[in-house]
Amino acid sequence: MATYVLIPGAAAGPWYWHLVGAELRRRGHDVVAVDLPCEDDSAGLAEYADTVVDAIGGRTGVVLVAHSFGGFTAPLVCDRVPVDLLVLVQAQIPAPGESPAQWTADTGYEQARREQDERDGRAPGDDDTDLFFNDTPPDLVAEAQRHTRGQSATPFAEPWPLAAWPDVPTKFLLARDDRFFPAAYMRRIVRDRLGITPDELPGDHCLMLGHPAELADRLEAYRTGA
Template sequence: MVPADLAWLAYDHTAEEEILMDRGNLLLVHGAWHGAWCWDRLVPELEARGWATSVVDLPGIGMYDDARAVREALVDLDGPVTVLAHSYAGVPVAEVAATVHSVTGLVYLAAHMLEPGESVVSALGGPWYPEGTELLDVPEPARDLLFADLPDELAAWAVERLRPQNAAVFEQEQTEAAWRKLPTAAILCEDDRIFPAMFTERAARAEVVRYLPGGHSPFLSRPRELAELICELA
């Protein structure tokens, strides 16, 4: 959770803001270099609006391993499930979401949309790192690329938690495209400094596309706005 010395940045709401509605299950799936910690500010906002939220920590060994982790998390939930995928998570989510009958829809938050037979690397025309690299360091400068619109203390907290990412997650090919089979909405960030332009263009394939101001990580910078938009879309 957000540490005590950053409590002034944490979620806060008054009783009258509570919305007594059961919206069902929402599974949150983080992107590359991140972990389930990245949802710490968003989860309270979602739960205040009636969502039963769950998070999954991707193993990050390869895309197929991540996809299995997503599927295991989905089958453990009772009742209808909406899946929110951030960035790279769009790939493992697309791999398995349509195989779980309880999944009713997807929300792609600045998330990759791949066709079967593509990988992130192939879709971009080749790797952006030296061939044979197994472990990719955190993109630099992480503060500017991922968290430019966060207050300094919160940005430092987030950067400290980023971890190197296995390159296999970007190299293994998609075999299914659940976003073509399930109702899918896309959320794009207007000042996103790391999301590839080609994937921004691909978001038009979603049934609904919405925009948020700011950078790649609105779950930290704009949790209340993001929660309200998720409620609207899902």
């Protein structure tokens, strides 16, 4: 039995992982979906990492899975507690000293988004729902919108404090239909910052909602080396 620890992205909570969590529990694993203090203006990256470490407690056999903005927190956790495997799911990959606010400029995000918007026929002022949920079933989109939370700006201003990526086996799982973090853009970042080729699944930015079984299967394959 493994312990899967699931970190959400910005303005999100444990609910976003509920379908994947159910799939992993069916396979006999312990699952901890972390509730980050995203609405607390006194909480920064250190406090986010504290929350994950506290949620892990004395558990062992940890597979740490981070989505989107969770990519800034997960490596900090790996630097503090034993983690067998780190899996980034369409997640941001920080560089030493880089704040989340700087990440978009440093990685060329605005240009990548403009190019993606042109491909999608999007215009300024269009509804942002399809940026995140263009491949998610409508009933889950409606439920996700009810579970959207506030997001403090505090952690976005803080430099990422590690001098290097932690010495933990790391996998990257890319969502090839994501309009928010376009696929070509993310492939480049993964190559440049981690030196690996990402694996890919169909799905939008929140592929854990649209493809939970496929995501759980891939996590298990990573864990077992299959």
